[in-house]
Amino acid sequence: MLFNSPEFLFIFLPIVFCLYRLIPLLCRDRPEALNSQDFQIKFLFLASLCFYAYWRWQYLPLILMSIGTNYGLSVWMAGKTNQKARKFILVAGLLFNLGLLGYFKYANFFITNIQHLTSTNYNLDAIILPIGISFFTFQQIAYLVDRYRQQVGVGSLWRYGLFVTFFPQLIAGPIVHHAQMMPQFDKPFKKDIWNNLALGSTIFIIGLFKKIAIADSVALLSSPVFGAAQQGADLTFVTAWLGALAYTMQIYFDFSGYSDMAVGLGILFGIRLPANFNSPYKATSIIDFWQRWHMTLSQFLKDYLYIPLGGNRCGSRRKLINILLTMALGGLWHGAAWNFVIWGVLHGIYIALNHLWRRITFVHMPPVFGWAITFVMVVIAWVPFRAADLDTTIRLYQGMAGLNGISLPTFIQPVFQQLGDDFAQVFAYNGLGPINLWIAVTILPMSIVVSLIMPNSLEWTRLQSMGTVGRYSWQPSIASATYIAFLLSISVLKFNDVSEFLYFQF
Amino acid sequence: MMSQNSSISSSKTFRGYVRALLTFTVLLSGGFSLLVAYGYQHGWMDFAFIKLYQYQLSKIESDARPDIVFVGDSSLGNAIDADEFQRLSGKHVQNLALTGAYGYAGTFNMIRRVTQANNPELVIIMHTPDIFTRPIAYDGYLHTALSLKDWRDIPFSILVKTFTNFDAVMSMARTFVRKSGMPDNMVISNDYIRQGPALNLDDNSNHQLSEASINLEKKMFLKKISAFCGDNGLQCVYAFGPWLELFCQQSQSFIKKTKEIVISTGLRVATEQPKCLSPNELGDAWDHVAPHSKKEATSFYFKKLQPFL
Numbered sequence: 001m002l003f004n005s006p007e008f009l010f011i012f013l014p015i016v017f018c019l020y021r022l023i024p025l026l027c028r029d030r031p032e033a034l035n036s037q038d039f040q041i042k043f044l045f046l047a048s049l050c051f052y053a054y055w056r057w058q059y060l061p062l063i064l065m066s067i068g069t070n071y072g073l074s075v076w077m078a079g080k081t082n083q084k085a086r087k088f089i090l091v092a093g094l095l096f097n098l099g100l101l102g103y104f105k106y107a108n109f110f111i112t113n114i115q116h117l118t119s120t121n122y123n124l125d126a127i128i129l130p131i132g133i134s135f136f137t138f139q140q141i142a143y144l145v146d147r148y149r150q151q152v153g154v155g156s157l158w159r160y161g162l163f164v165t166f167f168p169q170l171i172a173g174p175i176v177h178h179a180q181m182m183p184q185f186d187k188p189f190k191k192d193i194w195n196n197l198a199l200g201s202t203i204f205i206i207g208l209f210k211k212i213a214i215a216d217s218v219a220l221l222s223s224p225v226f227g228a229a230q231q232g233a234d235l236t237f238v239t240a241w242l243g244a245l246a247y248t249m250q251i252y253f254d255f256s257g258y259s260d261m262a263v264g265l266g267i268l269f270g271i272r273l274p275a276n277f278n279s280p281y282k283a284t285s286i287i288d289f290w291q292r293w294h295m296t297l298s299q300f301l302k303d304y305l306y307i308p309l310g311g312n313r314c315g316s317r318r319k320l321i322n323i324l325l326t327m328a329l330g331g332l333w334h335g336a337a338w339n340f341v342i343w344g345v346l347h348g349i350y351i352a353l354n355h356l357w358r359r360i361t362f363v364h365m366p367p368v369f370g371w372a373i374t375f376v377m378v379v380i381a382w383v384p385f386r387a388a389d390l391d392t393t394i395r396l397y398q399g400m401a402g403l404n405g406i407s408l409p410t411f412i413q414p415v416f417q418q419l420g421d422d423f424a425q426v427f428a429y430n431g432l433g434p435i436n437l438w439i440a441v442t443i444l445p446m447s448i449v450v451s452l453i454m455p456n457s458l459e460w461t462r463l464q465s466m467g468t469v470g471r472y473s474w475q476p477s478i479a480s481a482t483y484i485a486f487l488l489s490i491s492v493l494k495f496n497d498v499s500e501f502l503y504f505q506f
Numbered sequence: 507m508m509s510q511n512s513s514i515s516s517s518k519t520f521r522g523y524v525r526a527l528l529t530f531t532v533l534l535s536g537g538f539s540l541l542v543a544y545g546y547q548h549g550w551m552d553f554a555f556i557k558l559y560q561y562q563l564s565k566i567e568s569d570a571r572p573d574i575v576f577v578g579d580s581s582l583g584n585a586i587d588a589d590e591f592q593r594l595s596g597k598h599v600q601n602l603a604l605t606g607a608y609g610y611a612g613t614f615n616m617i618r619r620v621t622q623a624n625n626p627e628l629v630i631i632m633h634t635p636d637i638f639t640r641p642i643a644y645d646g647y648l649h650t651a652l653s654l655k656d657w658r659d660i661p662f663s664i665l666v667k668t669f670t671n672f673d674a675v676m677s678m679a680r681t682f683v684r685k686s687g688m689p690d691n692m693v694i695s696n697d698y699i700r701q702g703p704a705l706n707l708d709d710n711s712n713h714q715l716s717e718a719s720i721n722l723e724k725k726m727f728l729k730k731i732s733a734f735c736g737d738n739g740l741q742c743v744y745a746f747g748p749w750l751e752l753f754c755q756q757s758q759s760f761i762k763k764t765k766e767i768v769i770s771t772g773l774r775v776a777t778e779q780p781k782c783l784s785p786n787e788l789g790d791a792w793d794h795v796a797p798h799s800k801k802e803a804t805s806f807y808f809k810k811l812q813p814f815l
Binding site: 192194195197198199201202476477478480481482484485486488489490492493494495 | 516519527529671
């Protein structure tokens with residue numbers, strides 16, 4: 001079920017929210033033992049399973065098995081004081097989780113590559129990737145490691161089940177830590193319904209608008225460009241850069257929109273989910289970028305991969321290798337394809353260069369230069385991430401390098417003449433049509449301005465104290481209500497073109 | 507620590523905010539929807555073939571009183587030369603072809619408009635055979651509707667989807683931009699939209715349509731056409747538009763089944779088979795006659811329709 005689908009917004013969410021809020025009222029006169037919060041947790045867990053099963057009920061046993069096994073291992077670990085025994089259980093858990101991920105996500109990839117290398121040909125049925133498996137597996141790996149380190153305790157199975165399946169974050173994160181969620185389940189849920197409803201719905205609507213109105217619109221520009229490259233078209237400079245820029249905006253507004261919706265939904269149910277984005281395109285270095293982009297994944301990779309690999313504790317050369325390895329595996333986490341590995345390695349190289357730069361120079365680069373270099377590098381790296389294959393990536397890069405001609409003069413000329421057929425034909429010549437033209441001159445520049453200048457949704461609603469927006473911040477006022485209602489109305493009017501979130505495939 | 511009073515006041519503020527948010531959303535969405543509905547009613551929508559539609563409407567509104575009227579889609583527009591048919595039949599002929607985007611629904615409305623202005627002897631309905639594989643053209647119906655009452659023919663869910671659609675708002679915006687000077691690139695030539703380059707035949711294309719691909723809902727507007735003709739004493743005849751001969755050869759069971767469907771609605775069928783086009787007669791689509799073969803196609807259909815004249 002997609003957050004931006006009418007069945008979620010008009011059926012699932014209202015029913016679950018109302019029943020969830022009704023539980024305390026129904027339990028008011030019950031004995032103490034029948035704690036309403038326990039009911040709420042059980043109810044949310046079951047509702048989350050329904051949410052998951054709506055996509056493909058056949059995979060419900062898989063997620064239940066994953067939860068049951070990991071919970072069982074953590075309980076088993078709790079009874080062991082011997083370090084070796086605890087380590088054995090941890091390794092068993094890691095093998096189980098990585099085996100599950102390996103089979104469902106990477107089996108086809110590895111077999112295809114082995115076949116390619118050995119020139120063999122096995123018949124393997126395509127394995128359908130269970131939605132959200134990368135997220136719920138990583139979350140449970142982190143839990144087992146934290147259990148091993150004795151940083152977290154063992155709660156009830158219901159609470160653990162909800163920690164893994166809580167529907168706002170089940171499909172595409174944010175990746176939450178046991179330590180972040182369990183204390184919230186243990187404290188009575190906030191009773192201030194109106195406060196949660198106001199703030200939660202505001203953040204949710206901003207996310208919905210980002211996805212439906214911005215990401216899906218700029219996708220109409222990026223998709224034909226990448227599609228044309230895949231078909232073998234030689235893209236000119238402007239077209240290739242427009243496509244890459246459009247995808248840069250699409251993925252940001254798509255994923256951060258989803259994350260906002262998840263955070264907003266969490267607040268509706270009285271649960272705070274961690275922030276996943278902090279205006280990443282404002283970053284003035286690539287290290288800064290990774291502290292702002294998909295923050296929960298970055299934190300996970302740092303805590304459970306980079307640091308266990310040795311981090312920066314084993315000399316500078318090893319540190320750079322660790323960075324490259326972490327980023328390459330981070331790329332592979334996104335999908336079983338070499339394109340994602342290239343994307344990860346590119347970012348690994350960027351980060352390594354950034355560290356080297358900091359070490360060898362004492363010159364402080366002006367922020368605007370830092371920002372420009374970072375932004376361009378990030379745009380370049382998104383190309384393999386989006387492209388269907390290596391050939392498409394190379395064609396895009398050829399276009400961006402101007403190897404197929406730079407049609408800039410013919411592009412600019414008609415802008416100052418008439419925004420009519422002539423202009424459209426310039427785009428048609430570049431493989432784009434009038435609709436793409438409209439997006440290129442309106443929504444794309446606006447989205448760039450929004451991502452670079454405006455405060456992000458969590459800053460605006462003061463949920464995140466990462467920046468200050470002063471008197472322009474959100475207030476529960478008529479003006480804010482009008483603005484948010486406008487965003488919601490536009491989103492509702494665009495429900496006819498509901499599309500999947502990009503990160504659902506990961 | 508927040509006192510009880512300030513907590514209540516804060517809760518009231520948030521409650522007011524949520525209420526305002528809901529109210530404004532309902533008002534704004536409702537306002538957009540009403541605007542779109544009004545736009546449909548007043549021809550403010552930027553439909554892809556609006557220029558053609560207006561061109562055909564101007565024929566109906568002219569003083570001409572045709573004896574024979576052709577209504578249908580682009581397969582008709584490219585196949586029948588009204589002047590040639592007039593020469594062959596000796597009767598006054600009008601070709602009011604729209605496009606596939608208007609479907610049978612648009613054809614139904616065109617017949618109603620024609621009969622409002624005049625009472626022709628014969629109405630010939632011609633559509634491409636593969637129209638049966640397409641969804642009902644509700645959008646085309648709304649664009650050509652005669653009055654608000656016509657909206658009752660459209661399922662409620664479709665109406666909601668149509669009127670709560672941001673693209674419709676953008677469509678109206680485009681209409682206004684166009685009126686203020688944006689050029690319209692559709693060119694009417696030889697009584698219909700000028701064709702693009704001839705279609706390149708790809709031997710690997712699939713030219714076989716099966717009975718399973720038929721959308722039985724398409725009967726809905728055919729039935730309405732048949733009932734309307736019957737109620738108004740109009741002689742209405744159905745003819746299959748031209749089709750690439752490879753389709754004719756490989757989709758015989760499809761053609762047979764669609765003919766049965768048309769007959770089941772009460773309409774008479776003038777052509778057992780579509781006019782099957784050889785590659786050199788083909789225009790810019792599988793069902794478009796090349797401009798140089800239009801007269802020949804007209805002659806073909808004249809022979810088929812002669813018994814009804």
